[in-house]
Amino acid sequence: MPRTCTFLPALVCAVLLGVTGCTATGGDDADAPAQVQGGTDSGGGTTGSGTGQDLGIPEIVEAVQPSVVTIFTGEGLGSGVIYTEDGLILTNEHVIRGNEDVEVAFADGQRVSGTVEAADTVTDLALVQAERTDLPAATFRSDLPRIGDLTVVIGSPLGFENTATSGIVSGLHREIPGSAATSQSLVDLIQTDAAISPGNSGGAVVNGQGEIMGISEAYIPPSQGAVALGFAIPAAIATEVAEELRADGTADHAFMGLVPGPITPEIAAQLDLGDTRGAVVLSVSQGGPADDAGIRPGDIITKIGDQEIATAEDLLSALRQYDPGQTVPVEIQRGADTQSVDVTLADRPPEP
Template identity: 50%
Template sequence: MEFGPHARHGRAAELLVCLLALISFLVAGASGQAGAASGAVAAGSVDVPDIVSRVEPSVVTIIAGSELGSGVVYRQDGVIVTNQHVVASASNGSVQVAFADGRRMAGDVQAADEISDIAVVRVDRTRLPAATFRQQLPRVGELAVVIGSPLGLENSVTAGIVSGLNRILPASGGGGGSPAVDLIQTDAAISPGNSGGALLDGQGRVVGISEAYVPPQSGAVSLGFAIPSATVVDAVRQLLATGKVRHAFVGVQLTTLQPQIAATLGLDVDSGALVLDVTDNSPGQKAGLRPGDVILSFDGKPVSSAEDFSARLRAVAPGDTVALGIDRDGNNRQIQVTVTDQPT
């Protein structure tokens, strides 16, 4: 899996290059300091073997044709969550599910969503040990534990820290698919077969579902990614209710505005969601959003980070019109945006 930069033009290019350089420096420093703290926690008050023993029964192996991945027990009545790409090759929607207790049984793919890369599998088994999902994002530097079945090695465990948040991976394979957005980055090793498995915090709560990794041949070292639990829970809720997921779409690439970034760019505000780029013909462009705008509020609710914006957007439906309060060149203004379904 190799990822290359998207072409950028004009002010958006200058803004993106400046910000990515500064953000990389700031995040690297934060990760280094937090990583040292996390290492101390991992060696001291946090008992990783205890976390594993408690959560291991909630992680399963999923076999779909010739493909193999992982899954997490979502509800005790037989609902399992995994990646859509894990079950994409399932014959007639049927997979095999292997549990930590050694039992193996058939499962049916009830519904799946390609954009969020989330799927729901049902098995005819009750009293399963459902995992606990933490919908609040972890902090950079927190302990991260991955459980899954890399290369078919069931219930394998790796550990590291949360290396970054709100990561974006371009669509792979050249097929024109959607990029994966708002991902959690971790240096806990993720390999083929981990997809659909659990990314855990220091209390054994699922903070993400393992999604992808960048292989060493791409020049990467320990670059793994997971779908945040808030995204997972929302997708599963919709898949169970309607069989599909609706994704509100504005068409902006955002980053959290930090005081250091604001000072570098000479902005009058030091928090909010900074617009890096606006997709052509998107609702955001039609409403007049521009690179360099800082989104401060969403329907009257404060936005202090890119995470805030994503959380607010998840709460609205395609077709809704929302009011965005923005700062542009030191002037506050309101912009009305009618969100759409995210294009596939």
């Protein structure tokens, strides 16, 4: 049987497409949008799906649907977006997790074999090479949308291929509470009220000009009291990671060498803290950047660079702004004392 979604504890209150391996059964200036073409074949460029003009929803679907695919594995299915005209597909890592070979179905009904080329668990992104060329590569928008902008989600929710739903951008820079304990992919996301369901994973979240603004990532189900809460990886992050994966099969991520956690009321009482804002250091990697800077378990991180840290997810989001090798000031609270230490970030070690 194909996999179905599972739930995380109530602290997270979400079915996380990017954490559980959840698959389905069976903009600032609309007149001059910043765009990033999907990577091109060495033989030439692509036309992409973006138009640069506001379109109606039927026209958006008609323009972008040929650039969205369904990815079948032995465990279930997910969605993907055509990244290059020579058959490179961008999707979620959890869609293809545990597989080297998949099947890719296109909007015109053709199915071909696909090979997993590279994957990044930190951002939950992956590249699949489909055995087909001369494809309509999507156009990706490099800047963030505005709250209230139109969104159209295209993918294969619950196995219904070539499905479109619509809504608006509901929020930016969202983190799913509690996700730091299980995944680093659920921070700095675009929030939308357009319906996202299992099977949409890795599919397109599109703006009113037919450009990819994000890659479908997660949703919070109605059973948790939510009404239309979906989340997407911003296109700028997706394309940056995709280009790194194309270059050498890996993506670089700043590594601090510690495990952050939420400050629960119990931890606040134990450490005699006045409030629960910040991220508590649960453990420190021996010889890692945090250890070298003198950070200890039990310290409370309240600021990285100029960014205030209110939650563990804030810390992970803040690290996204830095590259390995950079030195960043980190403000910590230890007992009644507050101090700043300089942490030289490292490259994240490979998964064991």
